[in-house]
Amino acid sequence: MSIALATRAPRLRRGQVAAIVPTLFMIGAFVVPLIGLAMLSLRPTNDLNTPQPGWTFEQYQQVWDTGYLRSSVLDSLWLSIRVTLTCAVVAYPVAWFLVRTSSRWARTAVFAIVLSPLLTSEVVRSFGWRVVMGGQGPVNAALQALQITDDSIPLLRSGWTVFLAIVHVLLPFAIITLTASLGAIDDALLRASANLGASRTRTFFTVVLPLSVPGLTAGLMVVFSLAMGIYVTPLLVGGATMSLAGLQIQNMAMVVFDQPGAAALSFVLLTVTLVACALIALFGSLTSRRRTRG
Amino acid sequence: MPSSRFPRRAGLLATGLSLALALAACGGGSSDEAADPNAPFKGKTLKVAAYAGSWGESLTKAFVEPFEENTGATVELVPGDPASWLTGLRSAQGGTPPYDVVAFTPNVIPNAVDAGVVQALDTAKVENFGELNEVLVEQSNIGGQQYGVPLSVGSTGIAYRTDKVKTAPKDWSDLLDPATCGHAGLNPLTFNMGVEYLAGLIRENGGDIQNQADVDAAFAELAAAKDCFSAFPADAPSVESGLQNGDTWISAHWDGRAFVMQNNGDPVDYAYPASGSVGALTSFFVAENTEEQDLAYEFLNYLASSEYQPTFSEGTWYATSNDSNEYPAKFEEQIKHGKGAYDDFQWIDYQALSPKLADLQAQWQKTFGS
Numbered sequence: 001m002s003i004a005l006a007t008r009a010p011r012l013r014r015g016q017v018a019a020i021v022p023t024l025f026m027i028g029a030f031v032v033p034l035i036g037l038a039m040l041s042l043r044p045t046n047d048l049n050t051p052q053p054g055w056t057f058e059q060y061q062q063v064w065d066t067g068y069l070r071s072s073v074l075d076s077l078w079l080s081i082r083v084t085l086t087c088a089v090v091a092y093p094v095a096w097f098l099v100r101t102s103s104r105w106a107r108t109a110v111f112a113i114v115l116s117p118l119l120t121s122e123v124v125r126s127f128g129w130r131v132v133m134g135g136q137g138p139v140n141a142a143l144q145a146l147q148i149t150d151d152s153i154p155l156l157r158s159g160w161t162v163f164l165a166i167v168h169v170l171l172p173f174a175i176i177t178l179t180a181s182l183g184a185i186d187d188a189l190l191r192a193s194a195n196l197g198a199s200r201t202r203t204f205f206t207v208v209l210p211l212s213v214p215g216l217t218a219g220l221m222v223v224f225s226l227a228m229g230i231y232v233t234p235l236l237v238g239g240a241t242m243s244l245a246g247l248q249i250q251n252m253a254m255v256v257f258d259q260p261g262a263a264a265l266s267f268v269l270l271t272v273t274l275v276a277c278a279l280i281a282l283f284g285s286l287t288s289r290r291r292t293r294g
Numbered sequence: 295m296p297s298s299r300f301p302r303r304a305g306l307l308a309t310g311l312s313l314a315l316a317l318a319a320c321g322g323g324s325s326d327e328a329a330d331p332n333a334p335f336k337g338k339t340l341k342v343a344a345y346a347g348s349w350g351e352s353l354t355k356a357f358v359e360p361f362e363e364n365t366g367a368t369v370e371l372v373p374g375d376p377a378s379w380l381t382g383l384r385s386a387q388g389g390t391p392p393y394d395v396v397a398f399t400p401n402v403i404p405n406a407v408d409a410g411v412v413q414a415l416d417t418a419k420v421e422n423f424g425e426l427n428e429v430l431v432e433q434s435n436i437g438g439q440q441y442g443v444p445l446s447v448g449s450t451g452i453a454y455r456t457d458k459v460k461t462a463p464k465d466w467s468d469l470l471d472p473a474t475c476g477h478a479g480l481n482p483l484t485f486n487m488g489v490e491y492l493a494g495l496i497r498e499n500g501g502d503i504q505n506q507a508d509v510d511a512a513f514a515e516l517a518a519a520k521d522c523f524s525a526f527p528a529d530a531p532s533v534e535s536g537l538q539n540g541d542t543w544i545s546a547h548w549d550g551r552a553f554v555m556q557n558n559g560d561p562v563d564y565a566y567p568a569s570g571s572v573g574a575l576t577s578f579f580v581a582e583n584t585e586e587q588d589l590a591y592e593f594l595n596y597l598a599s600s601e602y603q604p605t606f607s608e609g610t611w612y613a614t615s616n617d618s619n620e621y622p623a624k625f626e627e628q629i630k631h632g633k634g635a636y637d638d639f640q641w642i643d644y645q646a647l648s649p650k651l652a653d654l655q656a657q658w659q660k661t662f663g664s
Contacts, residue, residue, distance in 0.1 A: 047649040135540035154524035254377040
């Protein structure tokens, strides 16, 4: 007993020491700036938006009272929900293929295609969409060749173009997390399900889907969080016409120079994102619990 | 024996070291003293915040290279944009600024002055300040106090595709011409070119961007043509790529960049609007609390000099602020410049407009947002 304790204590200490560095890094790189941002969001401003001494909630009041700021948060929420669900639906068959295919060549090729967007910057990917959807781009050329339209269509103005571009940017995150989760499912469970007479569809809904909930939940949370704050892609593809909180924050901080206002809107967005992520996590937890009970 | 040999070796070593140290000391001393009067700032580094790309390359060729050669100092260019430089200066407020000299456009100047991140300028310390164009100098004068040294000046007007637009535009409202409907670019008010276009359109109608009724009338005009805009470019490269790839046939743009496109073979031309162009200017400022005050003023001397400015203009195709500048014939032909050239330009009073900018953007978003 005493020997066991004696050997466990140094291990624990080593574990604690190992945890100190990442903890300090997180405090330094995330928590401290967040506190600074919170303090900035409580500063009053003058006419030119320069922060003044004192404390106030007027920046939060402004977010609540100003229609386009309030709706930018709601529009971001709605866009993120659509993007997240689309990514989940599209990612599932791709991840399943990656896990189940016996061809190493096919797995490598699909994985390379899936990861390729992550190997280039968001700016480059977004400019790629501008080339594809531009007036002289391949989509417009195809539409004209098929005589669907006589002249080029302003596709870059369309909210659907921005939506597709965002799905393209975030899809790899959903595929990677789902692949890890689906890969952990034991083949014996699938064989047992088939041996007991379950069809492929029933096996999917009663075995595969419930067992992939942890990966699905993680993927939903990652994609949703990234979609809530996205601004580079809509800015470059849509040209700042979309009502999104990320664009508004960028504009308030870097164009109007209202940094306290931008900080307040950031915190509102962060709160909405955290609440939504908590709901996603709750959904995952409840689904897993029901599976365990079942 | 060994005991007597060691001191001898030690003595030799000590003598050698002393000689080496003495020589090194002499060398160092002579180098310091040799800081000849032609290189008074040798060993010092000046951090200058300036645009990247051809603008930064031209700045290097025109000013930085002769400055480094003549002063012995080193210039470190920090690329970015005025908004990010202002943010950087604000973050460092009270401490050493991240840049000693910084380039700002007029939309940023009131905020920079109000935040106290740039110094009031001692114009007596800037050689050739008297040769700088008065209209341009005035743009960085806030509350009767001069803050900046103007360098490059352009005008916002209308760029268009010569192969698509049959009749050359004459004024701002030609962007709303039904002939180019579906192919016009409109800059959002999150980009200063968008503000400049709106100001120009309002002026053509006989109004003023500071007057809300005039702003409402212009927005009504724009809203009526809402479906004619094919793109909303939010930065200068987007304006250019839109014109090049056919998304837009006509768009507001700056003269220098439009003529560079034309000179590079793009089927693009530029029109100075009949009711007056809107001025676009970049001026340089000395950061508050800089540790290189004298060096910063020395750099401003180069920026203001007619000896160096034309080289910069040839690189960027923007006019520069010294009225004594002499330019190549092609530049003279294409670009407005010199004394009196900017008198009919509209200059946006950002000191008055900045507090209203968020509301204007909201109005724009309400009209065009999706």
